[in-house]
Every structure is written in structure tokens, then in C-alpha cells.
Amino acid sequence: MPTIALLTDFGIQDTYIGVMKGVIASIAPQAQVIDLTHAIEPQGVQQAAFALMTAYRYFPPKTIFVTVVDPGVGSERRALIARAGDYSFVAPDNGLLSYVLKAYPYAMVYELNSATHRLKQVSNTFHGRDIFAPAAAHLANGENFDRMGSRIRDVVTLPQPYLRVEADSLEGEILHIDRFGNMVSSIGTIEWGGEDQCMLKAAFGARRAAQILAAGALRIACNGAEVVGLSRTYAGAGTGELMSLVGSSGFVEIAVNQGSAAQALGAKLGDRVVIRIG
């Protein structure tokens, strides 16, 4: 029985997530449900797409991801189910899957439109409960994609995060601020989705990027502060001091040893980050 992983902006102060799990348990009682996170900022589709991209590969094959961040619930956007590699996804058609799908050029995406794979009563405002959770449970039960929807090829895609490449600099944006106040940027050293975009490597070529990283010959600037070089760990600067490092998902972060960089810099999602080389 596959794992079902949930990623939403519903928070956990209400019964929304509990109810979705109740629906899943009603249809697929053997499924194991894991919360990926429910603390995506309300309507933060890009933040969710980024979180999903950095997380999904740590789950077992056959995992079904239910991802619901949905500014347009009940308006005209479609519901999707997708098969990409060993994984399945259930999501609104608003770009949430775009970074994951980049890695799978042969992914198959369906509009989820079967009336028999949803709850009998479908509300206008809680498709997580009425449409997405039931669909995931039916997939967990082995239901066929073809019986649940119809193949589409015009999935809504998010724009890439902000990126400006100059001769000796690379400008990106803050995509996530974590519990510790670490500011995770869109500037990565690994590949973005399946391609090389918004990466040191893409901007400067693989060889020079490797040289830059090895030499630590970078200055990272954000909100008026600047850090020189990359630390290896969060303990790489004095307590309370600002630093930069490559985080566990392969993206450049700004952090404070045992403190909050986001608080120190008054940072928020979308703030610009500039990396200057040399």
C-alpha cells in the first residue's frame, strides 16, 4: 500500500487536514499518510512548488503527493493527477507541480474529472476534502489514471524564480524562510528541476561554477547586508553572526549561527539576493 504525502497551506489550527485524513481512511484504510507540511504561506503556490521539488525524492517509490495551495478554488482552474517517474501527484492546475514536472519530460498529466472518484457532495470551497483527498485514496487503491481523468498537455506552469545574470554576478530571490530564520534563495548549485536554470552552473558554466564554489570566492548580499564566502555548516560563524552556506537541498542560504537571519535582515519571501563573484 503506497504512502500518501500531504502538502498544503491549510495550517493545522483547523480540522481541515484531519478531515482530509478521515476521507482518505474511509476510502483507503491501509494507506500511510505523512504530512510534508501544511505551513505554506496562504496562497503561496511558488513556495509550495519549491518545497515539493526539494522534498519529493526522499519518499518511497509509489508515493502519492496531495498538494493543495489554491487561490482559485472553485473558480475555473482544473484539478490534476499526474504520474512522474515512480511518483503520483494530485494538485490544482495552477503551477504547483511545475518545478517537479521539469524533471520528468515524460510525465503524464490528466485532468481529474471523474464524478465517481470524489465525494458525493462537492462543496465550492473545500476541494481538498471533496476532490483531492478522495482521488489520492483511489490512486492508493490502485485505480487507473485513465479511469479518473483525461490526458492533457497544457498544464499551467509557473515562471521560473527571478534571475538576472551579469558577467560577475547572479541575482535571485528568497523562496523560503525556515523555522530557524534561515533564508533559502533560488540560487542553487544543483540542477533546478531537470534543467540548469537559476544555477551557478547554468550562469557561469560547470567548470567555473565548481571553481567558484571550491574557492568560496563569493560575496552574498541581501537587504543591505553582505557576507563573504560560504560556510560549511551553521556553526561556521560566531554565535549570532551572519553567514552564507549551501543548504541541505542544494540552494544558497543566508543564516545566523544560533539566531534568525530573517529577523536580523527583516527578510520576506521575494527579497532579492545577489551573489558577486571574486
Place this chain on the structure above:
Amino acid sequence: MPTIALLTDFGIQDTYIGVMKGVIASIAPQAQVIDLTHAIEPQGVQQAAFALMTAYRYFPPKTIFVTVVDPGVGSERRALIARAGDYSFVAPDNGLLSYVLKAYPYAMVYELNSATHRLKQVSNTFHGRDIFAPAAAHLANGENFDRMGSRIRDVVTLPQPYLRVEADSLEGEILHIDRFGNMVSSIGTIEWGGEDQCMLKAAFGARRAAQILAAGALRIACNGAEVVGLSRTYAGAGTGELMSLVGSSGFVEIAVNQGSAAQALGAKLGDRVVIRIG
């Protein structure tokens, strides 16, 4: 093996919930435990009763609900186990089950007083761990209600939420504010528990209520603001604008498209909501 669903005001910043799950796993290792929510406001018995009423029907038959919001822990209130339809409930006797039990006139309620279905050491202050969680686990193992307590017929009942019906208006109160700042009122279009109370239908008759809803001929006022008509979804007003709609549980809500109505109106639980007809 049945599902056990937990609803408390314990929050998740402490180990209270983890410990209750440890106790359940010790007694009924096969039980699947689902968090309904732990973010009920401290001592918010009515909020919990409302949350339970709107959520329980989405869980599979045989689900056992452990609901602990307990201003009087260790004082004289009794502990209850109840069987209502296909569901079981474990709760303090302070009204928490009253809205659910309204739907089940033939529910059987017992005082949970067996000394052999609790932990050996019972503290004065954490009955969730010492009494309620073990009782749920024993129910999950198939234990008989009769062996765990004695039948009672004088369960404590909450008063209905505030309601004043005039010729052309209906006044209720805010029972829940969700993560998005949506303000959920006590004024519903479906049935309250098993009866028709505090409902458009009850106030104005089924026919006129249906006409009112179809025509959207309402003005909803709260904390000095007023909204005209009911939107179909949260996208039914301009971004940042106030609106009203019937939420996914069947109750009238005040919301802001991609914003927080509660913040915009400075709302809190118990605030009055007035619906004027025509």
C-alpha cells in the same frame, strides 16, 4: 482495527499529544491515529463541540474520537464514553459532545469509571494520558462499553449558540476563525446536529430559506462592516475585499479574498453576526 481521532486544546508545542499516542500504541498497537486538531482555544469547549460536529462524519465507521478540552480536569466532572451511530466518543462530561449527540437520539452514553481501563497511576491533571487515551485504545481493541462504565442519562449539555430571530433578520455569533482568517458563524443552511436550530431554514421556513439563498437576498453584518449577498467561492470578491459565503461545513462565513477577514474586522470568537433579509 478502527481509527482513533484526537481533538484537543493541547497544542503541539509540548509532548502531551505525543505521549497520548505512546499510550495508545502501548495498548492498541494496530490502531491508526489521526489528529483532528489540537488547536482549539484553551478551554474552548463550545469551539471544540462545533469542530467535532462539522468533522466527524468524514471519518470511517467505527472511528473512536478522543476529545479533550477540559477546564475542570480533576474536579468533579465525569469522564464519558459514548456510542452514537457507527462512531464512538471518549470525552469529559462538560458539553463537548452535545452537538454531535443531538444527531443521535438513540446514542448510548456511559460514565467511564472502570479502574482497569486506565493507567495504573492516574495524575490529577493529565486525564488525556491517564484515562481518555487508554479508554480509546481499549475500545479499539474491541472492549465492551458495559465493562468500562455505567450507563447514564444526564449528560451535561451546552446551550445552543446565541440566536435571535426577528421578522427579517437572524442574529448569531462567530464560532470559529480559521487559519485564513475566515470567520465561521453559527448560522447554517444545513441542519444543526440532528435538528433545525439556528438555521435559516428553522428561522424562516424551508421554502423561504431556499428562496433567500437562491436569490442571495441577504446583507451580512459584523463588527461594523456589511456585505451584500453570498459569494460562491473565496474568489467571489476582488482581491482583498470582504465577502460572505456558505462554507464547506454549511455555515455562513465572512471572508476576504486572499486575505484575513478576522484581521480586517478585529474579530474574535463570540462576536455577533446579523443577517438581514431582502
Place this chain on the structure above:
Amino acid sequence: MPTIALLTDFGIQDTYIGVMKGVIASIAPQAQVIDLTHAIEPQGVQQAAFALMTAYRYFPPKTIFVTVVDPGVGSERRALIARAGDYSFVAPDNGLLSYVLKAYPYAMVYELNSATHRLKQVSNTFHGRDIFAPAAAHLANGENFDRMGSRIRDVVTLPQPYLRVEADSLEGEILHIDRFGNMVSSIGTIEWGGEDQCMLKAAFGARRAAQILAAGALRIACNGAEVVGLSRTYAGAGTGELMSLVGSSGFVEIAVNQGSAAQALGAKLGDRVVIRIG
């Protein structure tokens, strides 16, 4: 299949915990994972050690605790696996296990250094995902301690919480503030770890301690406020009034009936608590 319980300072706003569960499900799909808590204050090793000590005994035998509060991640501290009584523990070697291990003089502790029981790629900053979660999953699969690490006898140990004993008083500190604002002190009536430290019993002898408790002949002072005697429950004072009691884990707490003592007294972790006898 054993239970795996997680205790961290990671919070739940990010995908860190979800990803750790994905890793566990990949290696040990049958394991049942329980969140003990993820809201330990960032880098709060002592708070975590205290939480673990008060919680672990409520879990079933064979439970594996993964505890990650790790100011020095990636610096020189070692990773540990430990067997103590019926329980196993995976933790950084920074004192997190010290209060639990006090209760088990025959505990066996290993440095976790096997390269085959971690993820293939190990980051510098997220050992919870790359080292600790995989180790717990392998233990759940029945792997032998000896194959995963090498026995050590110089585990890092936390100092005991602050304690000063005078002829007629006992001074401790606040170790935890819970969701309700209850302030849990280091002064206990049961045994601390396996020994008698920082306890009424240790300070004044078993007989006098029992007399003191029975008579309630104490004044508890903190941050300028003083409470006389011990209540039995949180309802033991008037609504909104300050009180003191022995909490569900056996430690003296300061509380407010249906309110927050921590807020009333402006309390924080480490604040001094003085108990005066007679």
C-alpha cells in the same frame, strides 16, 4: 514492527519532518512514526532532554526515539545510538540523552559511524534526514547495534539543572513552559533520572519531604510573585488566579486557572523558582 518517536527543534513549518518520515518510510515501511514534539526551542538541548525524560516511559517497549536538537550539526560532535532498557535512542552526542541515561546505568551507547546505514549523500547541515532517520529505520528493521557503530563510554553529559539547597528552602529553575503558560520547574517530587537529585526528597530526606507535601507547607516564589501551598488541580484557585501544583510528570509547576502563568509573570526558561518550607 517497533514504533519510532521523533523529538526535534525543527518545528513543523518546513518540510524537514515530512522528509525525515519519507526517509523512514523508504527504509522501514512498516514502522509506525509518532511525533513526540518538534517545538523544542531552537538549540534547546536541556529542554529536549527534560521533555524526553518525562515522556519516554509512556511508549511501548522497543520504541526507537530519534531526538535531534543540534546546535553543532556538522561540527565535531558525534552521532549516537543507545540501548537503554527496552528502548533505543538515536541522538547527537551533546547531552540530549543525559537525563534518560541516568535511569539506566547499564545502558549501552555506540558512536553511530557506519557508512552503510545512512543516505548515500550526506549533507553538512541536515543530519536528521541523512544520518539519524536512516539509523532509526535500520534499527526498526532489526539491524544490530554492533554493525552500526562502536561502543563508547565517554558520552557528553549535561549539567544537572540549577539547584541550591538551604536549611528551609530549595531553589530550582524553569525548564519548560507549556501551551497553557504553565511553568514547569526542575523541582520534582519523584526521582530525577534514576537518582535523587534536585528533588524535595533528596534535599530534605524522604520522610520530611512526604510530610511537607502532605501538609502543603510550602511557599513557591518566582519572578516576584509568591504562591502558598500546592493545589491538587488547575481548578484549585479562582479563575485567573496564580497557584502551584505538582504536574503530571511529577514536577512543581506554577499555573493560572484558565490563564497563562508565564504571561502573568513574564517568565522564560531558566528563571529561578524558590520553594520555602514551613
